[in-house]
Amino acid sequence: MSRGPAAVAGEVSARRNLGLSAAILSGLALLALILAALAIGKYPVSLADLGGVLGHRLLGLPSRVPAAVETVVLQVRLPRIVAALVVGAALSAAGATYQGLFRNPLVSPDILGVSAGAGLGAVLGIYLGLPVAAIQGLAFAGGLGAVALVYGVGLAVRRHDPVLTLVLAGVAVGAVLGAGISLLKVLADPYNQLPAITFWLLGSLSSVTLGDVAAILPMMLLGLTPLVLLRWRMNLMSLGDEEARALGVETRVLRPVLVAGATLVTAAAVSMTGVIGWIGLIVPHIARLLVGPDYRRLLPASLILGAGYLLTVDLIARSAGTIEVPLGILTALVGAPFFLWLLAAGRRGLG
Amino acid sequence: MLLRVEDLAFGYGNRIVGSGVSFGLEAGEILCLLGPNGGGKTTLFKTLLGLLPARAGRVHLDGADLFTLSRTAVARAIAYVPQAHAAFFPFTVREVVVMGRASRLGPFSAPGPADEAAAERALETLGIGHLSGKIYTEISGGERQLVLIARALSGEPRLLMMDEPTASLDFGNQARVLMQVRRLARSGIAVMLSTHDPDHALLCADRVVALQDGRLAACGPPAETITPELLRGLYGIDVVVTSVPGLAVPVCAPILD
Numbered sequence: 001m002s003r004g005p006a007a008v009a010g011e012v013s014a015r016r017n018l019g020l021s022a023a024i025l026s027g028l029a030l031l032a033l034i035l036a037a038l039a040i041g042k043y044p045v046s047l048a049d050l051g052g053v054l055g056h057r058l059l060g061l062p063s064r065v066p067a068a069v070e071t072v073v074l075q076v077r078l079p080r081i082v083a084a085l086v087v088g089a090a091l092s093a094a095g096a097t098y099q100g101l102f103r104n105p106l107v108s109p110d111i112l113g114v115s116a117g118a119g120l121g122a123v124l125g126i127y128l129g130l131p132v133a134a135i136q137g138l139a140f141a142g143g144l145g146a147v148a149l150v151y152g153v154g155l156a157v158r159r160h161d162p163v164l165t166l167v168l169a170g171v172a173v174g175a176v177l178g179a180g181i182s183l184l185k186v187l188a189d190p191y192n193q194l195p196a197i198t199f200w201l202l203g204s205l206s207s208v209t210l211g212d213v214a215a216i217l218p219m220m221l222l223g224l225t226p227l228v229l230l231r232w233r234m235n236l237m238s239l240g241d242e243e244a245r246a247l248g249v250e251t252r253v254l255r256p257v258l259v260a261g262a263t264l265v266t267a268a269a270v271s272m273t274g275v276i277g278w279i280g281l282i283v284p285h286i287a288r289l290l291v292g293p294d295y296r297r298l299l300p301a302s303l304i305l306g307a308g309y310l311l312t313v314d315l316i317a318r319s320a321g322t323i324e325v326p327l328g329i330l331t332a333l334v335g336a337p338f339f340l341w342l343l344a345a346g347r348r349g350l351g
Numbered sequence: 352m353l354l355r356v357e358d359l360a361f362g363y364g365n366r367i368v369g370s371g372v373s374f375g376l377e378a379g380e381i382l383c384l385l386g387p388n389g390g391g392k393t394t395l396f397k398t399l400l401g402l403l404p405a406r407a408g409r410v411h412l413d414g415a416d417l418f419t420l421s422r423t424a425v426a427r428a429i430a431y432v433p434q435a436h437a438a439f440f441p442f443t444v445r446e447v448v449v450m451g452r453a454s455r456l457g458p459f460s461a462p463g464p465a466d467e468a469a470a471e472r473a474l475e476t477l478g479i480g481h482l483s484g485k486i487y488t489e490i491s492g493g494e495r496q497l498v499l500i501a502r503a504l505s506g507e508p509r510l511l512m513m514d515e516p517t518a519s520l521d522f523g524n525q526a527r528v529l530m531q532v533r534r535l536a537r538s539g540i541a542v543m544l545s546t547h548d549p550d551h552a553l554l555c556a557d558r559v560v561a562l563q564d565g566r567l568a569a570c571g572p573p574a575e576t577i578t579p580e581l582l583r584g585l586y587g588i589d590v591v592v593t594s595v596p597g598l599a600v601p602v603c604a605p606i607l608d
Contacts, residue, residue, distance in 0.1 A: 158364070159364075229459045230458070230459065231461075232456075232460075232461035232462070233453070233458065235442070235446065236450055236453055238438075238439055239439075239450070242397070242402055243431070243433060245400075245422060246402060246430075246431035246433075247426055247431070247451065247453045247454065247506075248422050248423045248425070248426025248427065248453045248454030250423075288440070292441070292442070292443070292446075293440035293441055293442050293446075294442065294443075294446050
């Protein structure tokens with residue numbers, strides 16, 4: 001049964017149209033989620049009031065809602081929502097990239113020690129009593145430094161499979177950094193610093209400002225650019241080093257570029273919000289179950305799902321209980337059962 | 352000459368696996384690589400693919416030094432067919448086959464309709480067009496091997512390098528793969544394959560290269576080269592090589608005592 005190029009082209013464009021409508025649909029769903037997140041909270045805002053605030057700010061209509069409502073929506077909720085979208089998307093994209101690069105479904109963005117490095121940097125900053133911006137700076141530098149160290153070890157040890165060497169070096173360096181974090185926790189003042197350290201290590205969006213988001217946005221975009229541009233090549237990277245090279249991919253250039261991109265994105269996210277576990281591990285799996293393993297669709301799907309997932313989790317974190325639950329706890333509590341359900345439902349996508 | 356290997360030494364790092372290997376390969380020719388486990392076949396393949404640097408000697412691809420060519424340039428001419436493996440992620444067969452187009456695309460571009468069409472053509476050439484929507488990890492080992500050959504073909508190479516394409520396949524699928532190899536060679540593609548079965552060399556090869564302890568043990572037309580003496584030297588067992596009625600080429604069988 002031979003099919004002409006016209007039939008093939010028709011099929012291809014049919015798949016494209018399907019992808020386009022899926023993209024529009026998921027974009028609308030995300031928009032609805034954002035509006036819900038602006039309205040829901042300890043101080044409920046009606047949809048009419050929300051419309052008033054948005055109309056005033058976006059369209060320049062005369063303001064007809066109390067100033068308090070506008071403050072809640074724009075000063076309190078908007079920064080958290082923007083941060084949740086950016087961080088969720090970034091961690092998921094980084095996780096999807098790392099899972100492909102390391103050909104392992106258990107890989108999360110922390111695989112090369114970025115979270116441990118950022119954690120040590122932030123904990124050191126809290127221990128030394130530094131201001132917030134300095135803590136964030138130290139976290140960012142710690143994350144990049146840890147990955148640079150791991151990558152350096154990987155380059156120095158040339159006797160084994162380069163990918164395996166990287167993973168093992170990441171585990172070893174992560175252990176050392178984790179020991180450093182534990183040491184600082186023991187040394188820290190148990191009434192002031194220790195709670196701050198614990199809270200930071202579990203991740204939170206509660207004190208994020210739009211200024212924080214603006215500060216990390218350039219790094220995010222810089223890191224995401226190669227991931228997005230090279231996403232079809234990621235398919236080939238997931239075949240392993242030798243096969244990818246035999247197919248004409250210069251992995252010696254591509255791998256460091258992709259690792260650098262994913263690391264930059266993760267370090268920037270973690271430096272702002274603390275360590276939020278599970279997202280980078282689980283969202284790429286959910287995306288793969290929904291759209292398959294082809295990174296042309298997987299990466300955009302991971303970005304959108306990650307943004308929506310963290311937004312949802314943060315919405316629960318700030319509205320469910322009387323105290324705010326750290327995000328790291330909720331991402332696991334919400335994510336793991338959902339993940340198990342998907343696993344049992346048995347769509348394709350796992351290795 | 353498409354590929355010319357001159358006095359090549361190959362190995363990993365400081366460890367030399369083989370040396371003094373010379374042979375040539377023309378378009379449309381099938382070269383079969385024989386040799387015991389650990390004889391250096393896979394290392395030789397990796398070196399000829401440009402994945403490992405040569406320790407000494409030269410490899411010319413169309414007269415150009417292979418090791419000065421870019422990965423893209425090598426991959427456009429030489430396609431590699433690994434042993435059928437389980438890919439890590441459940442790509443569709445179509446997605447796997449179109450990966451063979453990588454060397455024909457810019458670094459930031461994804462395959463377009465022309466590449467999809469080339470992938471479909473490659474599948475049709477091998478008679479497995481019906482597999483294109485299936486999941487690669489869910490098809491049989493024989494089908495996977497054919498899909499990997501289709502992936503190699505989709506890049507429109509002039510030379511196919513196949514590392515034990517018949518290993519781990521059942522009797523029927525082994526014959527099917529060998530038939531495809533012959534068809535591809537007739538269409539002008541040069542094929543270099545390794546095998547553990549000297550009968551496969553007798554059935555389809557134009558030339559046999561036997562590798563033992565990293566050295567060239569023999570090189571020539573299969574019917575003259577594959578002798579009981581050579582096979583005893585390679586594998587350390589006694590073998591009968593005899594002609595049988597109804598078959599144009601001789602067959603080999605080990606003597607069990």
